[in-house]
Amino acid sequence: MTRSLSLAAALLAFAAARADDPLRATIDREVAAKWKAEGVAPANRATDAEFLRRVHLDLVGAPPTHDETVKFLADTDTKKRDKLVEKLIADPRFAKAQAEVWDLVLFGRHPNNYTETHKRPAFKEWLAKQIEANDGFDKLVKNLLLAEQPGSQVFYVQFRNAPDDANVAVSRIFLGTQLQCAKCHDHPYDVWTQKDFYGMSGFYVRLTVQEFGNQNNRTFNIGEKNSGEVLFAGNAKELKPGQKGDPVKPKFLGGAELKEPPTPKDYKEPPAPKDGKPMPKPTFSRKEKLAEWVTAAENPYFAKATVNRVWAQFMGRGIVHPIDDFQKENEPSHPALLKALTDGFVNNKFDLKLLIREIVNSDAYQLSAAGPGREALPKHFERARVRPLSAEEIIASLRTVTATGPNPNEGWDYFLRAFGEPANGLGEFQGSLSEHLFLNNSEHLRAFVRRKKGNLTDQVLTSTEPWEARVERMYLSVLNRSPKPKEVEAFVSYIKREPKPDAAVEDAIWVLLNSSEFRFNH
Amino acid sequence: MLNVLGPTSRYCDGVHRRSFLKVGALGVGGLTLPGLMRAEAKAGKRTQKSVIMVYLSGGMAHQDTFDLKPNGPAELKGEFKPIATSVTGVQFGEHVPKLARCADKLAVIRSLVGQRDEHSSWQSYTATTMDAAKRENKPHFGSVVARMQGQTDPVVPAFVDLSPTMQHKPYNSPGPALLGRATAPVKVEGEEIAVMKNFAVTPDHLRDRKALLESMDAFRKTAGQTNGVSADTFHDRAFDVLTSNKLVDALDVTKESPFVRQRYGFGSSRHLGDGAPQWNDQLLMARRLVEAGCRVVTVAYGFWDTHGNNFKYLKDHLPLFDTGISALVEDIHARGLQDDVTVCVWGDFGRTPKINKDAGRDHWARVNFALLSGGGMKTGQVIGSTDSAAGEAKDDPIPYANVLATVYKNLGIDPHAMVYDVSNRPNPILPGAASPIDKLC
Numbered sequence: 010m011t012r013s014l015s016l017a018a019a020l021l022a023f024a025a026a027r028a029d030d031p032l033r034a035t036i037d038r039e040v041a042a043k044w045k046a047e048g049v050a051p052a053n054r055a056t057d058a059e060f061l062r063r064v065h066l067d068l069v070g071a072p073p074t075h076d077e078t079v080k081f082l083a084d085t086d087t088k089k090r091d092k093l094v095e096k097l098i099a100d101p102r103f104a105k106a107q108a109e110v111w112d113l114v115l116f117g118r119h120p121n122n123y124t125e126t127h128k129r130p131a132f133k134e135w136l137a138k139q140i141e142a143n144d145g146f147d148k149l150v151k152n153l154l155l156a157e158q159p160g161s162q163v164f165y166v167q168f169r170n171a172p173d174d175a176n177v178a179v180s181r182i183f184l185g186t187q188l189q190c191a192k193c194h195d196h197p198y199d200v201w202t203q204k205d206f207y208g209m210s211g212f213y214v215r216l217t218v219q220e221f222g223n224q225n226n227r228t229f230n231i232g233e234k235n236s237g238e239v240l241f242a243g244n245a246k247e248l249k250p251g252q253k254g255d256p257v258k259p260k261f262l263g264g265a266e267l268k269e270p271p272t273p274k275d276y277k278e279p280p281a282p283k284d285g286k287p288m289p290k291p292t293f294s295r296k297e298k299l300a301e302w303v304t305a306a307e308n309p310y311f312a313k314a315t316v317n318r319v320w321a322q323f324m325g326r327g328i329v330h331p332i333d334d335f336q337k338e339n340e341p342s343h344p345a346l347l348k349a350l351t352d353g354f355v356n357n358k359f360d361l362k363l364l365i366r367e368i369v370n371s372d373a374y375q376l377s378a379a380g381p382g383r384e385a386l387p388k389h390f391e392r393a394r395v396r397p398l399s400a401e402e403i404i405a406s407l408r409t410v411t412a413t414g415p416n417p418n419e420g421w422d423y424f425l426r427a428f429g430e431p432a433n434g435l436g437e438f439q440g441s442l443s444e445h446l447f448l449n450n451s452e453h454l455r456a457f458v459r460r461k462k463g464n465l466t467d468q469v470l471t472s473t474e475p476w477e478a479r480v481e482r483m484y485l486s487v488l489n490r491s492p493k494p495k496e497v498e499a500f501v502s503y504i505k506r507e508p509k510p511d512a513a514v515e516d517a518i519w520v521l522l523n524s525s526e527f528r529f530n531h
Numbered sequence: 532m533l534n535v536l537g538p539t540s541r542y543c544d545g546v547h548r549r550s551f552l553k554v555g556a557l558g559v560g561g562l563t564l565p566g567l568m569r570a571e572a573k574a575g576k577r578t579q580k581s582v583i584m585v586y587l588s589g590g591m592a593h594q595d596t597f598d599l600k601p602n603g604p605a606e607l608k609g610e611f612k613p614i615a616t617s618v619t620g621v622q623f624g625e626h627v628p629k630l631a632r633c634a635d636k637l638a639v640i641r642s643l644v645g646q647r648d649e650h651s652s653w654q655s656y657t658a659t660t661m662d663a664a665k666r667e668n669k670p671h672f673g674s675v676v677a678r679m680q681g682q683t684d685p686v687v688p689a690f691v692d693l694s695p696t697m698q699h700k701p702y703n704s705p706g707p708a709l710l711g712r713a714t715a716p717v718k719v720e721g722e723e724i725a726v727m728k729n730f731a732v733t734p735d736h737l738r739d740r741k742a743l744l745e746s747m748d749a750f751r752k753t754a755g756q757t758n759g760v761s762a763d764t765f766h767d768r769a770f771d772v773l774t775s776n777k778l779v780d781a782l783d784v785t786k787e788s789p790f791v792r793q794r795y796g797f798g799s800s801r802h803l804g805d806g807a808p809q810w811n812d813q814l815l816m817a818r819r820l821v822e823a824g825c826r827v828v829t830v831a832y833g834f835w836d837t838h839g840n841n842f843k844y845l846k847d848h849l850p851l852f853d854t855g856i857s858a859l860v861e862d863i864h865a866r867g868l869q870d871d872v873t874v875c876v877w878g879d880f881g882r883t884p885k886i887n888k889d890a891g892r893d894h895w896a897r898v899n900f901a902l903l904s905g906g907g908m909k910t911g912q913v914i915g916s917t918d919s920a921a922g923e924a925k926d927d928p929i930p931y932a933n934v935l936a937t938v939y940k941n942l943g944i945d946p947h948a949m950v951y952d953v954s955n956r957p958n959p960i961l962p963g964a965a966s967p968i969d970k971l972c
Binding site: 119517520 | 740
């Protein structure tokens with residue numbers, strides 16, 4: 010826009026631009042408007058190195074290799090960031106990494122019915138396939154809630170005989186709504202009543218988990234009975250022993266009661282088939298109605314909750330934050346942006362890849378993490394967020410940066426104990442003692458540092474370049490950036506002081522792996 | 532050699548000798564941290580209070596061990612005979628003779644009530660059910676103690692959980708919940724120990740590494756001054772733990788005389804059912820840990836969910852239990868720790884008076900037992916009683932939360948105090964109604 014345009018023309022042009030702007034432009038406009046309103050100065054644009062590592066970890070769950078780093082940093086193409094994003098979204102690791110993210114959202118580290126649910130490769134594979142196909146996130150969630158495709162069923166297994174828990178989880182994750190308070194009493198600060206809670210539970214109350222096969226080869230069917238109702242007896246505090254309550258009809262959250270044919274009075278549920286066959290489908294499926302309602306374009310919660318969650322995944326905090334607590338008292342920080350993202354998502358048929366592409370191509374995503382303020386998750390998105398790597402990302406990073414590849418002694422269970430939940434009681438990051446012990450001294454970590462043909466330690470030791478160049482290689486490999494002159498000096502003098510270069514190089518790589526720069530995505 | 536890993540661990544000595552690394556498991560006197568020296572200099576007579584809690588996963592049959600009903604209805608009373616104990620008028624079951632001999636050092640609660648039929652350690656460790664504890668984000672009592680009293684020694688954690696990970700998840704110990712990671716138990720399993728004892732490099736070398744790390748880790752200092760990164764309080768502690776061998780030594784039962792180890796009975800790290808092993812070495816480790824400065828040590832012990840074959844199973848498994856627990860109790864006394872160290876042994880719930888068709892007993896949460904010793908408590912007594920079927924508490928019903936209240940009191944913590952969570956909000960450590968058991972004071 011030039012100054013010679015009249016104000017009216019400018020406004021017109023501006024308004025016209027909005028309609029078909031790519032989402033990334035809307036993001037930047039809305040975020041910048043907030044900075045202006047709040048008097049906040051944004052950080053500088055992230056350097057290529059910062060961006061490269063960040064976007065790799067965010068999109069494919071692993072940092073770039075040494076060669077990818079060198080190539081990208083040297084590339085003079087002005088469109089290289091967009092191109093990198095395209096390349097990473099097309100990378101087979103993209104769907105797998107995003108599946109890991111969603112899998113953790115859906116199960117957490119300690120799902121109920123742990124024995125059946127804690128290892129779920131088939132589920133992750135199913136999820137990755139859906140993400141790869143990118144046939145609309147609405148369809149993905151619909152399939153998840155229908156639980157008919159092989160691999161998908163285990164989602165409900167964590168809620169076996171616990172329709173209320175299924176209700177709480179689905180409402181929280183896909184509707185952005187905290188219903189659990191309304192289980193025992195009307196919600197203290199939200200609009201939900203106990204009737205809303207039990208109305209939604211009614212959609213899950215008839216589900217039955219059927220288990221087939223044995224311990225090593227377990228499959229499930231999510232059957233659905235023709236009868237069974239949620240019973241509601243009022244405020245939990247006033248309940249009398251033995252009081253069962255009255256049946257409640259399923260009711261869509263904030264909407265109408267489900268219309269369904271009545272169950273005949275004398276209907277008797279047939280016994281579950283015992284011959285390893287799935288239960289017959291019910292004549293009327295509440296589950297189908299639920300799946301349709303949740304994922305409909307008109308559903309007032311679903312698209313909004315989803316874009317908010319995806320936004321937070323990349324930007325550190327939700328536009329509504331906490332991300333799963335949409336309610337009157339928790340207004341969005343950028344309402345117009347939330348609306349634009351929601352509309353954009355729905356109008357593009359819930360295209361998850363498109364949504365992610367627009368977010369990571371925005372200037373807001375591509376800000377530096379360094380800047381004023383101490384918030385790890387800046388409120389106005391004026392800096393990039395600093396986020397700890399997940400356990401999955403750390404192991405992938407260790408393999409990538411040390412060029413060691415998967416190592417049979419990684420000890421995944423131990424690794425998860427050390428890195429699975431690096432949070433204090435409030436969900437904020439806090440690395441555990443075992444995490445640091447792991448990094449400092451574990452056999453598992455040593456396996457990545459020890460010289461092995463072709464790995465980073467070996468590359469550095471085999472090289473005949475001056476130590477300065479070799480330190481540079483270690484930095485580019487592990488932290489995906491060039492070292493500062495002072496860092497080169499410190500490392501070179503350390504290595505030269507050591508009589509045995511083997512030990513010194515291992516030390517140097519150990520140090521880089523133990524740095525907080527490695528532990529976080531920033 | 533250090534043998535805390537159990538016979539089956541792949542970290543047993545010799546298996547993982549690193550070729551390139553200077554293996555330097557610290558010998559005695561190999562290194563003493565200034566902090567460690569200070570701590571040791573101060574170590575005169577220990578007055579610090581601590582607790583060893585043994586959790587009997589699965590729920591042990593109360594009427595076949597500590598509350599026999601020889602005159603009860605024939606179809607309920609089971610096969611075992613009562614035997615006299617060192618306390619006049621008190622009888623135990625015939626398969627816990629060693630405990631019977633030290634009954635004067637025990638207080639047996641026979642009328643524990645209020646537990647829910649729940650296969651979990653949560654009632655023992657949080658004084659509430661697993662559901663409620665999860666919903667309310669209730670911490671393990673060990674975390675409460677760690678939060679309120681901190682460490683007695685910079686390299687010895689306040690709270691160590693020796694329970695090996697059990698297959699039935701709720702048997703495993705609850706976490707620190709709203710008290711944050713700083714108060715989480717240090718778990719002692721194969722890998723965790725290996726990390727603490729198999730040194731990749733010598734401590735001096737480790738300090739060199741650390742110095743280099745500190746010189747380069749600008750991220751932690753500058754950009755890393757965000758609230759996320761700086762909350763990471765374990766960075767330095769990990770080094771301290773690695774450069775001192777105190778904790779690892781405490782776990783090394785081979786440092787005890789063969790006589791002592793024999794007295795405890797060795798047991799095995801092999802898990803029973805989906806519960807805990809009967810690994811008596813861990814009871815000895817627990818004693819060594821509290822002597823080293825731990826305030827809370829928890830051990831899951833055995834598997835007692837005897838729905839079938841109750842009597843044969845108990846006959847087979849009680850002797851090792853009897854040996855281990857009686858050894859612990861006697862050892863605590865022999866070492867003059869009876870006023871400082873509380874021993875508490877209990878499980879999920881009692882078992883049905885009725886013997887089922889499989890000669891088993893099912894879950895029975897109406898009444899349960901607990902064994903207590905040390906902690907300056909009045910021992911040599913039985914508290915409460917049950918009816919003739921051992922099915923309901925008769926005299927002096929003791930709500931189970933009162934056991935934790937007693938434990939807190941013995942540790943010098945007011946059970947009605949508040950504990951401050953990570954965001955400095957006060958939380959009652961126990962339900963208001965819980966109070967220490969009068970008869971023990």
